[in-house]
Amino acid sequence: MATVATPRATVGWLARRSTAQRFQRGLAYTVLSTGGVAMMLPFLWLISSSLKEPAQIFVFPPEWIPNPIAWQNYPDLLTKLPFFLYARNTLIITLSAMLGQVLSASMCAYAFARLRWPGRDLIFAIKLATMMLPFAVTMIPVFVIFKTLGWLNTFLPLIIPYWLGGSAFYIFMLRQFFLTIPFELDEAARVDGAGSWRIYGQIILPLAKPALTVVTILSFFQHWNDFLGPLIYLSSADKRTLALGLNALQGLEWGRDTTHLVMAFSVLMITPIIIMFFAAQRVFVQGIVLTGIKG
Amino acid sequence: MGTAVSRPARRFFYRRLGFWEAVDGWLFTLPAFTGLLCFTLGPIVASLYFSFTEYNAVKAPQWVGLNNYLKLFTGDPLFWHSLRQTAYYSFLSIPLSLVVAYLIALLMNQPVRGITLYRTLWYLPALVPSVANATLWRWILNRDFGLLNYPIRLLGFDPPGWLIEPELTIPSLVLIHLWGLGNSVLILLAALQGVPQHLYDAAEIDGANWWQKFRYITLPMTSSIIFFNLIMGIIGSFQVFTLAYVIFTPTGGTGSAGPENAALFYVLYLYRHAFQYFQMGYASAMAWVLFLIILVLTVLMFKLSGRWVYYEVSRGR
Numbered sequence: 001m002a003t004v005a006t007p008r009a010t011v012g013w014l015a016r017r018s019t020a021q022r023f024q025r026g027l028a029y030t031v032l033s034t035g036g037v038a039m040m041l042p043f044l045w046l047i048s049s050s051l052k053e054p055a056q057i058f059v060f061p062p063e064w065i066p067n068p069i070a071w072q073n074y075p076d077l078l079t080k081l082p083f084f085l086y087a088r089n090t091l092i093i094t095l096s097a098m099l100g101q102v103l104s105a106s107m108c109a110y111a112f113a114r115l116r117w118p119g120r121d122l123i124f125a126i127k128l129a130t131m132m133l134p135f136a137v138t139m140i141p142v143f144v145i146f147k148t149l150g151w152l153n154t155f156l157p158l159i160i161p162y163w164l165g166g167s168a169f170y171i172f173m174l175r176q177f178f179l180t181i182p183f184e185l186d187e188a189a190r191v192d193g194a195g196s197w198r199i200y201g202q203i204i205l206p207l208a209k210p211a212l213t214v215v216t217i218l219s220f221f222q223h224w225n226d227f228l229g230p231l232i233y234l235s236s237a238d239k240r241t242l243a244l245g246l247n248a249l250q251g252l253e254w255g256r257d258t259t260h261l262v263m264a265f266s267v268l269m270i271t272p273i274i275i276m277f278f279a280a281q282r283v284f285v286q287g288i289v290l291t292g293i294k295g
Numbered sequence: 296m297g298t299a300v301s302r303p304a305r306r307f308f309y310r311r312l313g314f315w316e317a318v319d320g321w322l323f324t325l326p327a328f329t330g331l332l333c334f335t336l337g338p339i340v341a342s343l344y345f346s347f348t349e350y351n352a353v354k355a356p357q358w359v360g361l362n363n364y365l366k367l368f369t370g371d372p373l374f375w376h377s378l379r380q381t382a383y384y385s386f387l388s389i390p391l392s393l394v395v396a397y398l399i400a401l402l403m404n405q406p407v408r409g410i411t412l413y414r415t416l417w418y419l420p421a422l423v424p425s426v427a428n429a430t431l432w433r434w435i436l437n438r439d440f441g442l443l444n445y446p447i448r449l450l451g452f453d454p455p456g457w458l459i460e461p462e463l464t465i466p467s468l469v470l471i472h473l474w475g476l477g478n479s480v481l482i483l484l485a486a487l488q489g490v491p492q493h494l495y496d497a498a499e500i501d502g503a504n505w506w507q508k509f510r511y512i513t514l515p516m517t518s519s520i521i522f523f524n525l526i527m528g529i530i531g532s533f534q535v536f537t538l539a540y541v542i543f544t545p546t547g548g549t550g551s552a553g554p555e556n557a558a559l560f561y562v563l564y565l566y567r568h569a570f571q572y573f574q575m576g577y578a579s580a581m582a583w584v585l586f587l588i589i590l591v592l593t594v595l596m597f598k599l600s601g602r603w604v605y606y607e608v609s610r611g612r
Binding site for chain 2 (some may be wrong): 024025028029031032033035036039040041042043045046049057058059060061062077087104105106107110111112115118119120123126127130131133134135136137138139140141142143144145147161163164165167171195196197200221224225227228231232243246250251259262263266269270273274276277281285288290
């Protein structure tokens with residue numbers, strides 16, 4: 001499909017610029033720059049506020065560059081709050097769920113895309129339809145299941161479902177990608193005596209690296225950012241994830257001077273996401289596009 | 296896709312493979328199929344059953360027939376209130392998001408230098424975790440020290456209390472939602488780039504102006520993706536939860552829903568019943584009502600879509 005990162009080359013007479021086109025281009029630049037700055041303002045404000053002393057937050061007009069710059073906020077946050085504990089919990093959940101998601105979704109997608117078996121199309125259709133299902137419908141019975149298993153206030157409810165297929169979204173995405181890999185490869189491997197498991201592990205997965213990367217990143221973001229899941233399943237303070245910790249911290253905020261810490265917390269929670277995004281920008285963007293276009 | 300090998304040869308090949316391939320098919324799907332049964336299909340049935348019971352997740356469910364539904368529709372003003380506020384939010388945010396996302400996508404499709412950087416800048420807000428988003432915007436929208444009221448005060452107007460006035464609460468939340476629109480923009484942008492250039496070339500030879508090109512080429516050629524965004528918008532906005540839950544916690548305590556319950560969204564109210572009052576039966580009834588509402592809206596949209604959504608048949612499956 002179309003790539004987002006490269007603008008379409010202008011062809012033919014479009015390359016010749018008239019006054020109107022130059023005007024249009026100038027207008028585009030103006031809007032793009034103004035809008036770009038406007039979109040960035042909340043980020044800058046966040047960073048700025050995270051480097052203020054409590055008193056500087058409650059100042060009007062707002063100061064963009066705090067004076068003095070309170071670098072101390074970050075060490076304070078890391079020492080006064082169990083930030084590392086929250087980060088550790090979040091990482092355990094995120095990485096385990098992500099691994100299960102990639103494994104089970106890719107296995108299922110392989111069966112949907114490259115194997116023929118009775119019931120395949122029916123199950124695929126059902127799985128696809130579940131993307132439209134509101135989570136509120138399944139939320140309560142799933143809670144009851146985990147309660148019955150005695151898994152409340154453990155990480156398991158936030159991990160196990162993702163080892164069992166997880167979101168249909170990823171299965172669908174991987175299936176679409178697997179379909180584009182030439183079938184001759186499977187057939188040649190079969191002639192050479194390879195079974196489905198070897199074809200999956202040694203042909204399909206290595207060739208599907210871009211799609212797997214996208215699923216990995218999207219899944220990472222999903223679990224890193226998740227709020228409702230931990231809110232329902234984790235009750236004790238030492239099990240909190242970053243999202244829960246941030247919510248608890250800002251819940252204390254009213255009338256107390258913790259706003260600067262809340263802002264610093266937010267910065268630390270967002271930073272890994274932004275770094276990952278930049279590291280994998282190209283495949284990531286294509287992945288989002290793929291899910292939308294083929295959906 | 297992948298149909299390079301001639302059909303008869305493939306068919307022969309698979310017949311030979313036959314049984315073991317079917318076994319593998321099932322084995323590979325087994326985890327996901329188990330998940331489908333345990334975490335989706337089973338719970339759908341269970342939740343329908345719970346909706347006819349009184350159930351607190353400790354004692355066994357007690358069958359109460361239609362009581363939950365009757366109470367919802369006749370004895371619970373907050374239910375209607377939450378439905379109204381959710382519908383208000385949805386009908387404000389869905390069309391606005393579509394229009395704004397489409398305009399941004401058109402802008403991002405301009406062939407100007409450095410467009411990749413602009414796309415990145417405009418996209419970044421979509422990455423912010425919803426909890427961090429809520430904390431951040433609560434301060435931006437703060438009446439006395441917030442960023443948004445700064446220019447408003449400079450111009451000499453009375454600073455509005457965005458999250459304090461009940462009437463402004465929903466529009467404020469829509470504004471926050473608009474900031475994080477990046478994913479829709481990306482999808483629409485890809486759709487715009489997928490429109491074949493030769494259509495524009497042909498239109499230009501026929502002397503079409505920019506509006507005609509937009510109206511008769513761009514819009515129809517991207518209508519299926521607009522439609523996809525519309526459906527996803529309906530499903531998402533009727534279930535909005537985290538933003539409202541987090542943003543009003545500091546001022547009103549856990550699970551607070553803003554001034555005069557203005558942000559008591561449907562799922563927030565459902566959450567209260569399920570996990571604060573432990574009325575799981577009642578909450579299940581609410582979930583099913585929501586399910587039906589979304590289903591009806593989606594089906595309605597699909598029915599109406601025939602009139603304005605264009606599918607390129609040749610792209611076929």
